[in-house]
Amino acid sequence: MVSVFTEEHESLRSSLRAFFANRSPESEVRRLMATDEGYDRDVWRQIASELGLQGLIVPEEHGGSGYTWVELGVVLEEMGRALFCAPYFSTVVLATSCLLESGDTAAQKEYLEGIASGDVVGALAFVEASGRWDEAGIEMAATADGDSYRLTGEKLFVLDGHVADLVVVAARTGSSVSLFTVDKGAPGLTTRLTETLDQTRKVAVVTFENTPARLLGVEGAGWTTLSKVLDLAVVALAAEQVGGAQAALDMAVEYSKIRIQFGQPIGAFQALKHMLADVMLEVESARSAMHVGLAAASGHEGAELSAVAPLVKAYCSDAFELASHQNIQVHGGMGFTWEVPAHLYFKRAKSMAVFLGDSTQHRERLAGHLGL
Amino acid sequence: MVSVFTEEHESLRSSLRAFFANRSPESEVRRLMATDEGYDRDVWRQIASELGLQGLIVPEEHGGSGYTWVELGVVLEEMGRALFCAPYFSTVVLATSCLLESGDTAAQKEYLEGIASGDVVGALAFVEASGRWDEAGIEMAATADGDSYRLTGEKLFVLDGHVADLVVVAARTGSSVSLFTVDKGAPGLTTRLTETLDQTRKVAVVTFENTPARLLGVEGAGWTTLSKVLDLAVVALAAEQVGGAQAALDMAVEYSKIRIQFGQPIGAFQALKHMLADVMLEVESARSAMHVGLAAASGHEGAELSAVAPLVKAYCSDAFELASHQNIQVHGGMGFTWEVPAHLYFKRAKSMAVFLGDSTQHRERLAGHLGL
Amino acid sequence: MDNDIAPDRLAEQVRDWLAENWRGVDDREWREKVVLAGWAAPTFPENAYGLGLSKSLAQVVGAEFTAVGAPRACQDLGPGVVDGWVRMIGLVVALHGLPALREQFVRDLLVGDADGGLALYSEPNAGSDLAGLQTRAVLDGDHWIVNGQKVWSSGPLDSTWGALLARTDEDVPKHQGISFFIVDLQQPGVEVRPIKQITGDSEFNEVFLTDVRVPVENVVGEINDGWAILQVALGAEREWLGEYLESIGRTEETAGDHRSALAPIADGAADLVRAARRAGRADDSAIRQTIVQLHTWRLVHEWTTERLSSASDSAQSQVAAAALGKLASSRILHSVGRFKAQMLGPEAMLYGPENRTGDDVNREMMNAFTNSVGGGTDQIQRNIISERLLGMPRAHTPDRGVPFRDIRKGTTQRNISG
Amino acid sequence: MDNDIAPDRLAEQVRDWLAENWRGVDDREWREKVVLAGWAAPTFPENAYGLGLSKSLAQVVGAEFTAVGAPRACQDLGPGVVDGWVRMIGLVVALHGLPALREQFVRDLLVGDADGGLALYSEPNAGSDLAGLQTRAVLDGDHWIVNGQKVWSSGPLDSTWGALLARTDEDVPKHQGISFFIVDLQQPGVEVRPIKQITGDSEFNEVFLTDVRVPVENVVGEINDGWAILQVALGAEREWLGEYLESIGRTEETAGDHRSALAPIADGAADLVRAARRAGRADDSAIRQTIVQLHTWRLVHEWTTERLSSASDSAQSQVAAAALGKLASSRILHSVGRFKAQMLGPEAMLYGPENRTGDDVNREMMNAFTNSVGGGTDQIQRNIISERLLGMPRAHTPDRGVPFRDIRKGTTQRNISG
Structure with missing residues (x-):
């Protein structure tokens, strides 16, 4: 697998890195993570209007630029590196993919332009009290009400659900799963922000009380759509995780050069050198997995997305956990303080390690693809 | 858990260490491992007559000294350290325990005195082609023939089967397992030495062709006896493994002090220091597990042998594998040569890691005891 | 007081003194009386409010106080936080302080006037x-x-x-x-x-x-x-810390999750088993392997600590117990934290008082760093193990034997208060 | 020869030469002809039996030879063991050898007279x-x-x-x-x-x-x-070694166990799956986790090597690919060896020609050390990664900058022949 990134992608990366350094420095991350909304609406509009980031994978006919998951990967890697606080993953990766994969042209027409323009924030309401990321975990029932449906129940761990203009909801119509759209302000729709370990990424409880909802795509095809979306999502997440892991490694290396103990930089001690060499191996390996994942998500010839996705999720989650953990260890006592940003990456890593299923679960999925 | 060893045990250890240094130095180990028999009959007699090692756990009434598994643990630890080549484990741990645990006083009377005197070498023929270390693996049938039985079939991985005067055999009488004794020279009994990874420990294929055998203990109680013997055996093996692991660690530390690279002993490099610190943690932890195992095997109050044994097997096997592996790594290219004895410990470790079931299997056994 | 005094004679003296002085009220007057009589720190020298008694004789004193329910004796042996200060700092001042400091500071500490x-x-x-x-x-x-x-x-x-x-x-x-x-x-x-x-x-x-x-x-x-004085204080701290942590452990025992040596092997695994059960994953053999490995690490850690702490060649074994134990703890605490978060699933994304389960697990997971970083990092423990226990050669560091003035020093100054 | 020559003109020249000289027999006369014509090592300088061609032009030469089935061309690019010597040692002699040595040694090597x-x-x-x-x-x-x-x-x-x-x-x-x-x-x-x-x-x-x-x-x-000359030889060796190992890999492909990038994810896991199936343990989730982890390590190792080897910032990336790849291989080889022995059960106690399965697994398991120890230990690779790739500071070693005479040196002399 050679790199999926071309020189143009690297040039996109450079400009994004400069942008986030300017508009999402650590001080901004810390300011926004302490707010309820969790993002800066001006910056959100700016990345839409000036950079077109929300519309990256939105087809041109709907006001987007019709790029692939490779370009999106560059964006997410840089956002992960900067811990950029915004409902980007929920809007662009989760909600947008649901719209695109559902094949529902009416819904696409209705929402995609708003998403691309930055006017619509999207979210996906999927998991329930069981905490399961699979089809069996979806128990909420949708009842038909003329042409429309009514939803009643509670969805948990909804990324950015509290600021979403559009909530895509998975619920059962009869025995099978269908997807629905619910707009902000719909009757019976309430959202409650939950306190999170990773304050840079907001999570809400979304409650439906006889809330009117519109079917998205074909009735009963919800799980087919959603399972594809989840495969795409773990690949997108991997890009974020690789960006975060590299940032944590860079931090650790940098600190090891300036921190003096026993008359020399601690980075001269072989224990730390070898620890970080091992971290680099994991980060580079995770990066390779991400490349393959992005290629598969973009429909490049070769390995199937459904087989690549679990590998990517397991590997990149583990690598980010390791890199962010060792970054704290290298920082010693300082790493245990709130003031040093090492914990922000660590919390993102730990939080994303269980988001969309843990490594063990994904490795078991991959086992199935190996003919086991 | 405090130490099970008293000062007297430590004095026993000192004299054994001196004895093995004298009668089982590396040169002797290398000489004997290249022979078919695999042991020195003079030394075998000497450890019986002068040190009473074969009769250690044999009751006094049968010519032994009636000690416990704690004393046996000291002996095995030192034998493991010296890679002492002799059919001691097969005779004293396996065959003797079968005789003792079977409760068959007639058989005890017949064999134990010879074992204690060093005249009888014993072996246990248990595993068959399936390679399973459990009851289900025993498929060989024993057919009644008047007061006696007849055995036909093949037993594999029989430690020291090629030199055994007494073979204890597990076979099925009807649907249940019984134990039998077969004497050397019995009609239809043939043994064939197998080439082994660990040349210091000989393994034979033992074949029975309508071979007369005597029931040992109660018919149908074979698995009850054998499962107790296997629990005792893994604890005894753990003592050997701890002795070997400590020897490997000592070798590595010693080499790290004398091997000069980059103008200093390689032991001054933190990478090796930390590697061996981690090995020490595993070896000391394995030693603790061994202490608890020996206490449980000796019937001390507290933890049950059947629950302790799997823990001990898993932990001590893993620790010995690690210690002997890292010893080779520390020795670099020299560790990969036949001439340096690092490989002898490594091969013992690898071989014993699968003998009596691997760590994963024993951990699964322990899971049952945790109420899982 | 004479260390040759027979334990029963000492016990009698203490009983007599208690009969005369203990009125059932732990007030200032009582505290001063205990201190002046030397019962508050019997192992301290006589010129530092002690009696110069051996530890075992001091325990005789403590036993008599305990028998009648009288507090404040033997603070030089106790496991509490305040006892910790007495044992660490009180001790070095008692042994090495100048008279003025010794008389004021040790007295204040023992009477309870030396706040925090x-x-x-x-x-x-x-x-x-x-x-x-x-x-x-x-x-x-x-x-x-x-x-x-x-x-x-x-x-x-x-x-x-x-x-x-x-x-x-x-x-x-x-x-x-x-x-x-x-x-x-x-x-x-x-x-x-x-x-x-x-x-x-x-x-x-x-x-x-x-x-x-x-x-x-x-x-x-x-x-x-001062470095030598510090070693005395740190030695006392290590000794105290074990007892202190154990005393915390004992209060946890009532929660049904404590185990003692050679208790049934399964004791102490309840939290892990519960986490797997709650997740509905207790039948998954991969999860079972993890639980058994974690529980085994806990058990062997406990056994090793007890074995080495009680060994006869005490100095070397104490170092071994402390350094190996601390290293073992890091692995256990971090791995258990990771496992519990895994078992919790998406709830492990949550934190704060309204999300008790997520809060507990994440706090446990993060606090594991206090062990791997605090009180000597894992890396420092491995240095101690390899150099002091295995006798491996020390590596060159540029500061060895060099005047402090000429050593390369860090200059980072930052305010890390929240 | 001129590097500006158009590839098709060069191809024509080679074709003409072959038409005139290739008689279908790889004898001594043929070998000498190829060498003297410069086709045996086209990238070597003209004064060392080469033509001073670029690699890509040399490949044009090779292609023409291959087309007519004529051997002995382009030994300076080939993956075989003899090619290895040409590429490593032939190269440095061709570039840096004195005329006498250059003319004799390079010629012998290319003609095939320089045995081993x-x-x-x-x-x-x-x-x-x-x-x-x-x-x-x-x-x-x-x-x-x-x-x-x-x-x-x-x-x-x-x-x-x-x-x-x-x-x-x-x-x-x-x-x-x-x-x-x-x-x-x-x-x-x-x-x-x-x-x-x-x-x-x-x-x-x-x-x-x-x-x-x-x-x-x-x-x-x-x-x-000599140290600088060695670096050239080692650089060529690293380049050759990869191709050599790959060429071995390709012969294994026929055994159905080779995979190429973005082939179906499952390709290449057959040996692991087979080992678990044979043991009847393929349904055990703990074993499945191990297999997936091992297979994943293999895949990401392959992907990383390809990605870094083909990266544009070649010098740095080559070092990265080599050191990271070698470290990754150690983990894979040792872990796979351990896993296969575990799956084999007691048969893994056996060895030798009469116990093929045990012999194969144990040999694979032991040979893993040739990777973790040979050609620079894992520890040396981690030094390279941390110092050359991550830019971490070098530690003091006592021999840096000191005359060799004054360095502490090892004196162990032992005969390690079997």
């Missing part, structure tokens, strides 16, 4: 390399003037005193120019700020010292011999 | 620290007299020549006093003994050199500049 204390050892640039500390004390008449910054001091913000390590000579190698002081913290120039940790809690402080004045009689031990 | 070769680099006391080598070469008239011991030389016992590193100046730091020689091994004073490995096999030799004579014209490069 702070250990002013670590600095932003002296963590693993504690002897690289840069806080300076300069003599000015009959006072030392102290300037510097300390960190990771646990204790109350309004502590009245601190045990301070400061550099008093820069022209000798680093370990040889350090002195040990008792410093009054209730003076201008002392600023104590809580450090906000990654958990959001604040259990430690950073302390800024600006022209802080310390009377010359507050030096403990000889000038420039 | 041995790399005489490592020594018993110079392994990880190769520059610490102690074999000495002393000038005596028009010959260097060499004394010392070399080890880990792979190749035939009766090799005719060796590439030797020897110390020619002890009064300068270690890297600066080493020279690179081509030495005739068919002389008294050279003793080559096979080393018996832990597997029982012998793939390497130790070589004892006693008053071995090397003509002055056999020095490659400047005297005392």
Whole structure:
């Protein structure tokens, strides 16, 4: 697998890195993570209007630029590196993919332009009290009400659900799963922000009380759509995780050069050198997995997305956990303080390690693809 | 858990260490491992007559000294350290325990005195082609023939089967397992030495062709006896493994002090220091597990042998594998040569890691005891 | 008092004294009486409110107090937090303090007048390399003037005193120019700020010292011999810490999750088994392997600590028990934290008082760093194990034998208070 | 030949030459013709039997030879073992050898007259620290007299020549006093003994050199500049080694176990799955986790190597690919070996030709050390990664910048032949 990134992608990366350094420095991350909304609406509009980031994978006919998951990967890697606080993953990766994969042209027409323009924030309401990321975990029932449906129940761990203009909801119509759209302000729709370990990424409880909802795509095809979306999502997440892991490694290396103990930089001690060499191996390996994942998500010839996705999720989650953990260890006592940003990456890593299923679960999925 | 060893045990250890240094130095180990028999009959007699090692756990009434598994643990630890080549484990741990645990006083009377005197070498023929270390693996049938039985079939991985005067055999009488004794020279009994990874420990294929055998203990109680013997055996093996692991660690530390690279002993490099610190943690932890195992095997109050044994097997096997592996790594290219004895410990470790079931299997056994 | 006194005669003396003095009220008068009689710290020297008794004789004293329910005896042996200060700092002052300090400070500590204390050892640039500390004390008449910054001091913000390590000579190698002081913290120039940790809690402080004045009689031990004094204090701390943590363990026992040696093997695994059951994954053999491995690490850690702590070649074995045990703990705590978060699934994304389960698991997971980083990092423990236990050669470091003035030093200064 | 020549014109020239010379027989006459025409090593300089062509133009030559089935072209690009010698040692002699050596040695190598070769680099006391080598070469008239011991030389016992590193100046730091020689091994004073490995096999030799004579014209490069020459040879070796191992991989492909990038994810896991199935443990989730982890390590290793090898910032990426890849391989090889032995159960206790399964698994398991130890240990790779890729500071070692004479050196001398 050679790199999926071309020189143009690297040039996109450079400009994004400069942008986030300017508009999402650590001080901004810390300011926004302490707010309820969790993002800066001006910056959100700016990345839409000036950079077109929300519309990256939105087809041109709907006001987007019709790029692939490779370009999106560059964006997410840089956002992960900067811990950029915004409902980007929920809007662009989760909600947008649901719209695109559902094949529902009416819904696409209705929402995609708003998403691309930055006017619509999207979210996906999927998991329930069981905490399961699979089809069996979806128990909420949708009842038909003329042409429309009514939803009643509670969805948990909804990324950015509290600021979403559009909530895509998975619920059962009869025995099978269908997807629905619910707009902000719909009757019976309430959202409650939950306190999170990773304050840079907001999570809400979304409650439906006889809330009117519109079917998205074909009735009963919800799980087919959603399972594809989840495969795409773990690949997108991997890009974020690789960006975060590299940032944590860079931090650790940098600190090891300036921190003096026993008359020399601690980075001269072989224990730390070898620890970080091992971290680099994991980060580079995770990066390779991400490349393959992005290629598969973009429909490049070769390995199937459904087989690549679990590998990517397991590997990149583990690598980010390791890199962010060792970054704290290298920082010693300082790493245990709130003031040093090492914990922000660590919390993102730990939080994303269980988001969309843990490594063990994904490795078991991959086992199935190996003919086991 | 405090130490099970008293000062007297430590004095026993000192004299054994001196004895093995004298009668089982590396040169002797290398000489004997290249022979078919695999042991020195003079030394075998000497450890019986002068040190009473074969009769250690044999009751006094049968010519032994009636000690416990704690004393046996000291002996095995030192034998493991010296890679002492002799059919001691097969005779004293396996065959003797079968005789003792079977409760068959007639058989005890017949064999134990010879074992204690060093005249009888014993072996246990248990595993068959399936390679399973459990009851289900025993498929060989024993057919009644008047007061006696007849055995036909093949037993594999029989430690020291090629030199055994007494073979204890597990076979099925009807649907249940019984134990039998077969004497050397019995009609239809043939043994064939197998080439082994660990040349210091000989393994034979033992074949029975309508071979007369005597029931040992109660018919149908074979698995009850054998499962107790296997629990005792893994604890005894753990003592050997701890002795070997400590020897490997000592070798590595010693080499790290004398091997000069980059103008200093390689032991001054933190990478090796930390590697061996981690090995020490595993070896000391394995030693603790061994202490608890020996206490449980000796019937001390507290933890049950059947629950302790799997823990001990898993932990001590893993620790010995690690210690002997890292010893080779520390020795670099020299560790990969036949001439340096690092490989002898490594091969013992690898071989014993699968003998009596691997760590994963024993951990699964322990899971049952945790109420899982 | 004579160490040759027969235990039963001593017991009788204590009983008599108690009969005469104990009125069932733990008031100031009582506390002063206990201290003046020498019962508060019987192992301390007689010139430091002690009786110079051996530990075993002191325990006779403690037993008699316990028998009648009288408090305040044997603080030099107790496991509480206040006892900790008595055992660590009280001890070195009692042994090495000048008369004025000894009489005032030890008395205040034992009577209970010395409110909270702070250990002013670590600095932003002296963590693993504690002897690289840069806080300076300069003599000015009959006072030392102290300037510097300390960190990771646990204790109350309004502590009245601190045990301070400061550099008093820069022209000798680093370990040889350090002195040990008792410093009054209730003076201008002392600023104590809580450090906000990654958990959001604040259990430690950073302390800024600006022209802080310390009377010359507050030096403990000889000038420039503070490193040796520190070793005595740290030795006592290690001893106390084990008992302290055990005493916490014992309160957890009531929660049904404590185990003692050779108790049934399964004891102590309940939290892991529960986590797997709650997740509906207790039948998954991969999860079972993890649980058994974690539980085994816990058991062998406990067994090893007990075995080495009770070994006869005590000095070497104590070091082994402490360093190996601390390293083992890191692996256990981090792995258990990771496992529990895994079992919790998406709830492990949550935190805060409204999400108790997520909060508990994440706090446990993050606090594991206090073991792998605090009190000597895992890396420092591996150095100790390899150099002091395995006897492997020390590597060259550029600061060995070099005057402190000429050593390359860190200059990072940052305020890490939350 | 001119590098500006158009590929199609070059191809035409080669075709014409082949039409005139290739008679379908690979005999001595043919081999000499190919060498003299420059086709045997087109990238070599014209004064060393080459044509000074770029790699891509040389491949045009190779393609034409392949098209008509004619052998012996482009040995400077080939993946075989003999090609390896051409690429490593032929190259440095071609570039840096004196005329006499260049004309004879390169010619012999290309024609195939230089039988086997041995790399005489490592020594018993110079392994990880190769520059610490102690074999000495002393000038005596028009010959260097060499004394010392070399080890880990792979190749035939009766090799005719060796590439030797020897110390020619002890009064300068270690890297600066080493020279690179081509030495005739068919002389008294050279003793080559096979080393018996832990597997029982012998793939390497130790070589004892006693008053071995090397003509002055056999020095490659400047005297005392041998370390630089070695770097060129090692660079070529790393490049060749990858292709060589791949070419072995390709023969395994026929066994159905090879995979290429973005082939179906499952490709290449067959050996692991088979091992678990054979053990009846393929349904055990703990075993499945292990298989998936091992297979994932293999895949990401392959992807990373391809990605970094093909990256544009080639120098840095090549180092990264080599060091990271080697480290990744160690983990994979050792873990796979351990897993297969575990799956094999008690059969893994067996060895030798009568126990094929046990023999195969144990050999695979033991040979993993050739990766973690040989060609720079895992520890050396981590040094390279941290210092050269992450830019972490080098630690002090006592030999840096010190004349070799004054460095503490190992003196262990042992005969490790079986």
